[in-house]
Amino acid sequence: xxxxxxxxxxxxxxxxxxxxxxxxxxxxxxxxxxxxxxxxxxxxxxxxxxxxxxxxxxxxxxxxxxxxxxxxxxxxxxxxxxxxxxxxxxxxxxxxxxxxxxxxxxxxxxxxxxxxxxxxxxxxxxxxxxxxxxxxxxxxxxxxxxxxxxxxxxxxxxxxxxxxxxxxxxxxxxxxxxxxxxxxxxxxxxxxxxxxxxxxxxxxxxxxxxxxxxxx
Amino acid sequence: xxxxxxxxxxxxxxxxxxxxxxxxxxxxxxxxxxxxxxxxxxxxxxxxxxxxxxxxxxxxxxxxxxxxxxxxxxxxxxxxxxxxxxxxxxxxxxxxxxxxxxxxxxxxxxxxxxxxxxxxxxxxxxxxxxxxxxxxxxxxxxxxxxxxxxxxxxxxxxxxxxxxxxxxxxxxxxxxxxxxxxxxxxxxxxxxxxxxxxxxxxxxxxxxxxxxxxxxxxxxxxxxxxxxxxxxxxxxxxxxxxxxxxxxxxxxxxxxxxxxxxxxxxxxxxxxxxxxxxxxxxxxxxxxxxxxxxxxxxxxxxxxxxxxxxxxxxxxxxxxxxxxxxxxxxxxxxxxxxxxxxxxxxxxxxxxxxxxxxxxxxxxxxxxxxxxxxxxxxxxxxxxxxxxxxxxxxxxxxxxxxxxxxxx
Ligand SMILES: Nc1ncnc2c1ncn2[C@@H]1O[C@H](COP(=O)(O)OP(=O)(O)O)[C@@H](O)[C@H]1O
Ligand SMILES: [Mg+2]
Numbered sequence: 010x011x012x013x014x015x016x017x018x019x020x021x022x023x024x025x026x027x028x029x030x031x032x033x034x035x036x037x038x039x040x041x042x043x044x045x046x047x048x049x050x051x052x053x054x055x056x057x058x059x060x061x062x063x064x065x066x067x068x069x070x071x072x073x074x075x076x077x078x079x080x081x082x083x084x085x086x087x088x089x090x091x092x093x094x095x096x097x098x099x100x101x102x103x104x105x106x107x108x109x110x111x112x113x114x115x116x117x118x119x120x121x122x123x124x125x126x127x128x129x130x131x132x133x134x135x136x137x138x139x140x141x142x143x144x145x146x147x148x149x150x151x152x153x154x155x156x157x158x159x160x161x162x163x164x165x166x167x168x169x170x171x172x173x174x175x176x177x178x179x180x181x182x183x184x185x186x187x188x189x190x191x192x193x194x195x196x197x198x199x200x201x202x203x204x205x206x207x208x209x210x211x212x213x214x215x216x217x218x219x220x221x222x223x224x225x
Numbered sequence: 226x227x228x229x230x231x232x233x234x235x236x237x238x239x240x241x242x243x244x245x246x247x248x249x250x251x252x253x254x255x256x257x258x259x260x261x262x263x264x265x266x267x268x269x270x271x272x273x274x275x276x277x278x279x280x281x282x283x284x285x286x287x288x289x290x291x292x293x294x295x296x297x298x299x300x301x302x303x304x305x306x307x308x309x310x311x312x313x314x315x316x317x318x319x320x321x322x323x324x325x326x327x328x329x330x331x332x333x334x335x336x337x338x339x340x341x342x343x344x345x346x347x348x349x350x351x352x353x354x355x356x357x358x359x360x361x362x363x364x365x366x367x368x369x370x371x372x373x374x375x376x377x378x379x380x381x382x383x384x385x386x387x388x389x390x391x392x393x394x395x396x397x398x399x400x401x402x403x404x405x406x407x408x409x410x411x412x413x414x415x416x417x418x419x420x421x422x423x424x425x426x427x428x429x430x431x432x433x434x435x436x437x438x439x440x441x442x443x444x445x446x447x448x449x450x451x452x453x454x455x456x457x458x459x460x461x462x463x464x465x466x467x468x469x470x471x472x473x474x475x476x477x478x479x480x481x482x483x484x485x486x487x488x489x490x491x492x493x494x495x496x497x498x499x500x501x502x503x504x505x506x507x508x509x510x511x512x513x514x515x516x517x518x519x520x521x522x523x524x525x526x527x528x529x530x531x532x533x534x535x536x537x538x539x540x541x542x543x544x545x546x547x548x549x550x551x552x553x554x555x556x557x558x559x560x561x562x563x564x565x566x567x568x569x570x571x572x573x574x575x576x577x578x579x580x581x582x583x584x585x586x587x588x589x590x591x592x593x594x595x596x597x598x599x600x601x602x603x604x605x606x607x608x609x610x611x612x613x614x615x616x617x618x619x620x621x622x623x624x625x626x627x628x629x630x631x632x633x
Contacts, residue, residue, distance in 0.1 A: 049631070058546060058626045079550060083231040086548020093630055097543040101251035113244070114234040114548035158547075170630075 012064035012074075014050050024050040027064055028222040030215060032166070032199060037192040039211030040201045040222075047220040048201040049170055055199060056089050056168045057081045068165075086114050090159030094171035096151045098143040104130060104154045105139045111161040129157035133187060149180035156187065166197040173207055185210050236553040245560040252533060256565060259529040263569025263609060264576060266515075266522030267602050271577025272584075273511030275594040279585050282593040293493060294330075295432055296469055298323075298460040298476050301489040313487035315458050315480060320365040322479050323460060328468030333368025335433070337361065337456035338447040342417035344440050346403045359399060360439040361416060363447030363455075369394070371461040372433045378408040378425030385424075386445040393421040396437035400426045414440060419450065433461055469493060519609055522569065526613035530562045534621045541621055542629020551622040558621045562614030563607045570606020574599050 011027035024047045032038055032055070040048050053059040054066060057073060060081070066074045073084055090111070098107050108126040117125070130139055133153040143151050152172060159167055169188070173181035185207060192198050192212075200207060208214055214225040249256045304313045315334055316322060323332035337360055344359040366383050369376070376394065385392050393414055395405065405412045405423060413420045427436055447454070460480070464472045473492030477485035534541070541554055578594055585592035 053627050056546070058630070080231070082545070082548055082550050083234050085546060086234045087231040091543075091546045091630075093543075095539065095630075097539045097630065099247075099251070099540055102247050106247070110544065111547055113240055114236055114544075114550075114553060116232060116235060119237075119239070162547075 012054055012061050012066055014047075014054055014059065015062045016050075023220050025054065025217075025222070026220045030222065030224070032197065034165070034197055035192070035195055036197050036199070037188075037210070037212040038199045039208040039214045040199065040217060041203060041205070041208045041214060041225075042217035044203060046217045047222075048203070048217055050220075051215075051217060051222065052168055052170050052199070052201045055166075056091060057085045086162070088165040090162055090164035090167045092152070092155050092159050092167065092169040092172045094174035096143070096155045096175070098151055098154055098158075100144045101142060103140045103142055104135060104146070104157075107143065107154055108158045108161050111158040115162065125161050126157070129161040130154070132160060133157045147180070148176045149183055152176060152180075152184055153187070156184075156191075160191070160196075164196075166199060167191065169198065169200040171202055171204075172200060173202070173204060178206075181206070234548040234550055234553070236549070236556065241553075241556055241560055242564075245557055245564055248533075248537075248557070248561055249564055252529075255529060255533075259526055260565045260569040260572065262525040263522040263566050263606055264572035266518035266520075266609070267570045267573025267606050268576035268580065269518035269573075270515030270605065271574050271594075271598055271602055272580040273515045274598050275577055275581035275592070276584055277511045278593045278595055278598075279581060279590055283588075283590050293469060294464050294466055295493060296462040296464055296473050296476060297491040298462070298480065298488050299491065300458060300487055304484075304487045311484075313484065314455070315460065319460055319480055320367045323462055323476065324367065326472055326475055326479055328465045328472055330463045330465060331367050331370035332460060332462040333365040333371050334444060334458060334460050335362050335364045335368045335436075335441075336447075336458035338363045338442075338451045338454045339416050340451075340454055340456065342419070342451075344399070345415050346413075347415060359402075360435065362436060362439050362441045363444045363451075364436075364441050365444040368461055369427075369436075369441070371463040372436065373431035373463065374436065375428045375430070376425040377428055378423075380425055381441065381443045386443040389445045389449040390443060391419065391421045391446060391450075392424045392443065394425045394427055394436075394441040395423055396427045396439050396441075397429070398438040399440060416440065416442075432463070519605070522566075523609045523613045526562050526565055526610055527616060530558060530565075530614055530617040531620065533561075534558060534617045534624075537621075538624055538629045541624045542626040545624070545626035546630060554624070555618040555622040558618035559611055559614040562617065563610040566606040566608070566610020566613065567603050568606070570603035570609075573606065574602035577602070 011029040012025065013027040014025040016022040016024055040051055042048050054061055061074050064074065065072050068084065068088065073081065076084065099110070105123065105126050108129050109122050112122045112125060127139060130136055133156050135150060135153050135157065138146065138150060143154060146154070173184055176184065188198055188200070189210060200211065202208055215222050216225050300313045319334045320332055323329055339361040342361060344361065364381055366381050366386055369380050374380070381392070381394060384390070395414060400406070403414065405426070408423055408425060412423045414423050415421070421442060427441070430436055460476070462472060462476065469492050473490045476490050477488040480488055544554060578599065581594055582592045
């Protein structure tokens with residue numbers, strides 16, 4: 010049975026109807042649809058941030074849908090990088106410290122963590138802003154820091170929820186170029202967006218309407 | 226394959242502390258204000274406890290060694306009426322009987338005698354120089370030792386007593402009155418018509434200050450010359466520190482095992498019990514005040530950390546998305562409030578020490594601040610912070626990453 014999520018409000022919201030999809034290593038998948046259609050719900054399922062109401066989610070053939078909160082946490086920490094529309098950076102600590110949060114809960118010593126954080130910042134083209142605080146950065150720079158934070162863990166898949174939603178179109182294009190580069194380097198990317206420009210960049214697309222997902 | 230393919234999340238202690246410190250730094254002024262609240266609470270606690278300790282030390286100082294080491298025995302005026310046959314009296318060997326008690330350092334008997342004799346420096350004068358009656362005391366040799374009298378010349382040694390010698394000590398007040406400045410020329414003094422050789426001048430005493438204005442003659446001499454003239458007899462006993470209560474209980478029976486009811490013993494208030502009473506009252510009051518201040522600061526920390534948790538919903542969700550467990554989040558929140566409390570505790574201890582010192586200086590007291598209090602203050606602060614952080618930590622741990630990350 011396909012993955013589904015119903016929010017137990019009254020009346021219950023069937024935010025995601027049972028659906029079947031497969032994401033392969035190296036994919037660049039866009040999930041599109043109008044606002045409120047269930048895109049974020051889908052992403053939260055794929056990112057193990059939430060538990061499905063029905064159906065299975067297999068990662069490398071392991072069914073993670075029955076995982077406890079703790080096991081999902083461990084799986085997240087190991088396999089998934091997140092990029093959000095709102096960046097969710099801690100404003101009063103440096104870019105490097107923010108990127109280090111991506112490794113904070115893993116068994117990486119502090120020295121390695123710093124090295125990897127600096128490397129991740131370099132990968133997103135922000136070597137020169139390592140010590141800057143997000144409060145002094147532009148929107149594009151902030152989103153790069155957030156991407157670096159997701160990359161520093163060397164995730165199997167990068168999940169982005171409206172990564173360009175808070176950016177002007179020029180900056181958005183730069184971020185998309187960066188995602189392209191990362192995908193070319195072999196990273197699996199899933200982007201949720203309502204923006205057709207973003208969706209066009211993807212190699213494959215899923216459209217959700219009223220909780221019903223289908224390949225385009 | 227299994228779940229184990231995923232490595233366990235963890236949060237190193239050092240990271241926990243660094244993250245918490247960074248979070249507090251980020252809250253800046255607000256965190257400082259919260260810590261200040263705790264500092265005030267702890268300062269109140271340290272000040273009150275330190276003040277209590279200081280005041281207590283002063284109280285104990287007031288029970289100076291002399292007061293705690295004296296016992297007086299007098300005849301019980303009520304015993305006179307109840308015992309018809311024999312009038313209550315001290316035994317002749319009262320001094321010896323008291324001296325045998327364990328813990329007695331010196332003891333002696335004194336009484337007023339020679340009721341009809343007037344003290345003068347001329348034989349037979351009936352008028353004293355200023356018209357008042359100078360008291361004449363009889364004393365056993367031990368009495369002056371027990372009074373800790375400082376005497377220029379000689380004291381009433383046993384020889385004078387047993388031989389009923391007509392010698393006298395005069396208090397410094399009498400010496401002034403009769404212009405006797407030295408005993409080198411063996412000055413005489415007259416009690417009525419009888420002359421007595423002044424062998425010493427009592428300069429000062431620790432107890433029985435009345436002897437400074439009196440003429441003191443040997444007990445043996447008094448018994449011989451003024452037999453039966455025994456007014457207000459009193460035993461003065463100087464005892465080892467801490468022995469006052471025991472000796473007070475034993476003295477009457479030692480003086481006369483058959484008529485202990487004749488005697489009334491005056492023991493200074495037991496310094497221990499008195500001190501404990503004072504201690505307890507001060508302690509209770511101040512402890513209460515400190516506690517109220519602490520509880521208030523606990524509420525302040527809890528409040529500010531709850532507000533911070535709510536404001537940081539997004540950050541918490543982000544941490545959860547990055548592999549933080551609920552327990553990691555909870556630990557960080559508790560650590561943050563513990564640090565706030567700890568900083569407040571250290572600051573409060575410093576303020577408290579300064580306050581106690583200031584009070585002590587103003588009162589001309591010696592500041593007494595138990596070292597345990599100073600080491601305990603940061604611990605109390607941390608404890609306050611931990612307790613205050615528990616509820617916010619639970620709330621933080623309950624935050625679902627999904628909710629937290631909803632675009633915000
Ligand atoms: N926690 C929730 N409880 C109840 N309804 C929810 C919850 N989260 C989302 N929804 C609803 O589910 C639907 C899909 O939401 P979402 O996945 O956020 O849409 P999108 O990201 O495509 O804008 C919406 O109708 C939304 O109101
Ligand atoms: Mg959405």
